[in-house]
Amino acid sequence: MRLPPQVVRLLLLTVGIVGSYLLAKFLLTPASFGQYGFYRGDALMEIASHPIALAGRKACAECHAEEVEQLAKFGHKNLSCEGCHGFGQAHADNPDVKMEVLNYSHCVKCHEANPSRPKSHKQVNPKDHFPGDKCTECHIPHAPSEVP
C-alpha cells in the first residue's frame, strides 16, 4: 500500500522535528546534568564559590569581645550579631568597611505589637510608645533590661 503524499511528508517532518529536538537535547544539555540528581552538578560548586556574606559571632568576638560578653548576659543572648547589624564578612575582612547603621526598624521587627505574639514577649506600638526613630536613646540593645 502506498501512503498518501501529505502523510508521507508529515511523517518526514515529524522525524525531522523529533530528530532536531533530540540533537538539541544532546548538544545543549549541560555536561554535569544528572551527575548527582536532576540538576547540574556544577551548580553546587557555583553556589559554593559565592562570596561569603555572614561572618558569624566568633568572628565578631575576635575584636568585639566585650560586647559579645555583655550580650550573653541578657535577654538578647540568643540573637546573632548579624541579625541586627547586618552582613559582617566584609567588615571582618576589612574593618574600614562600615557595618549597617542601627535604627528603629531593627527593633520593631520583633517588638512591634502583634496579637499573635506571646504575651510574655515585650511589645509596643511604636507610634504611641515613642514617635521618634531612636530606640537606643532609652534602651541598650546588648543589655535590654538595663537602663542607660
Added chain:
Amino acid sequence: MSGEITNIVVEVMPHFEGYVYPNEATHQPLWSVLIVLYPYITGLVAGAFIMASLVRVFNVKALEPVYRLSLLTAFAFLLCAPLPLLFHLGQPFRSYQVMITPHLTSPMAIFGFVYAWYLMAVLLLELWFDYRRDLVEWSKTTGGFKGLLYRIFTVGVTDTSEASVKLDHKIGHILSIVGIPSAFLLHGYVGFIFGSVKANPWWGNVLMPIIFIMSAMVSGIALCVLNYMILTWIRRRTVDMRCLDVMGMFLFYALVVDAAIEGLDWIHRVYSAEEGFQVMQYMAREKLFYTLNVGQALLGTLVPLLMLGGLQLFRHRVSDLARRRMYFMSALLIVIGVLAMRWNVVIGGQLFSKSLRGVMSYKMEFAGMEGWFMAAIIFVLPFVILTVLVKLFLSEKLPTTAAPSQPAESPA
C-alpha cells in the same frame, strides 16, 4: 541621613494582618499576576478550540463563519501560553533548559508534554489539514513574501485531487475528535495543578479541574464572539445573526453549567465549613470582595446569565442591533469575569496564611518582570499574532474552499 532613610524604606514591613508565618511575610506572593495570566490564556485556547470543534465534530453548520477564526484564535493564544511561565521563572539564558531536560515526575513539568502534544499533534495538524487545499491554491496565485510563506506551509505537497482532499477532511475530523479530550486535558491539567495542592483549602479540591475546564469553555467561546464581532466591524461587514445567536446559545449553556459547578463548589465549602472556612469567608468579604463578588459572580456570571438567558427566551422580540449589543456586552463581561476568577484562584490562594489565622496582601507593581505592564504586553501579544494570522489566513482577497463541517463521507 540618607543611608538611614534608605534603610527604613527597605525595612518597611510587608502589610499583613493577624498571624502569618515568617516565610509568608513577604512583599508579594510567590505567584504574581503572570501566573494569573497563564491559566487564563490556556483556558482561552481550550475554549476557542472547543468552539471550533462544535463545527467539525458536532456539525453545527450555523457556526461555520467562525470555525477558522476560532482555530486561529486558539493557535495565537497557544503560542503565548508558556510566556507568562517563562517570564515568571526569569533566567532568559537558561529558559530553554526547561525543554531539553524534561521531567517525568513533576506535575508542573508535565505542562511541557501537554503543551507540546496540544500544539504539535492537535492544533497545528488540524490547521494544516484544514488549510492544505487553500494553501496550495494560494501559493499558486500569490507572489512575493506572502506567496513564499504559503509555499513553505504546503510543505511541498501540492496534490489537491478529490481523493486527497477527502483524506484531509477525514484526518481533520479525527484530529478534532482527538482534540476535544486534548483541550480538556490541557485545561483540566491546569486545574489539577491547583486542585492537587491539598495543603491549601482554597485550591485543594477535586472539582478544580472541572471548574477550570468549564470556565475555559465559557471564556473561549466569549472570546470568539468578541473576535468575530470585532472582525466583522473592522471589515465593515454585517454580522451573521444566525451564527451569533447559536454562539450566544452555546455560551449561555456553557455558562449555566459553569455557574452551577462553581455554585456547587461554594455550597459544598459553606456546608462542610471545614477548618479553613473562616479565613475563606474573610477573603470573600474583604480581600477579594471586588474580584470575587463583583467581578466574578455579579458582572462575570449573573449579568451575562440574565442577558443571554433573556435572549434565549425572547430572541424574536429583540432587534438585531440590541441583540448584537447584548451578546457583545455579555461576552466582554464573561471574558473579564473569567480573568477575575483566575485572579481569585491564583492570588486568593496565596493571600491567607497557612496558619489560617492571618492574611497577607498583594499590590501589583507597574514595571518590573512581574508587573502589570509586562502582563498587559503578554496579554496583547496573542491579539497581535492573531491579527497577522487573520491577514494571512482569513484574508477576504483570497478565495477559500473551506467546507469544514462535513467529513467527506457524510451525507450532504
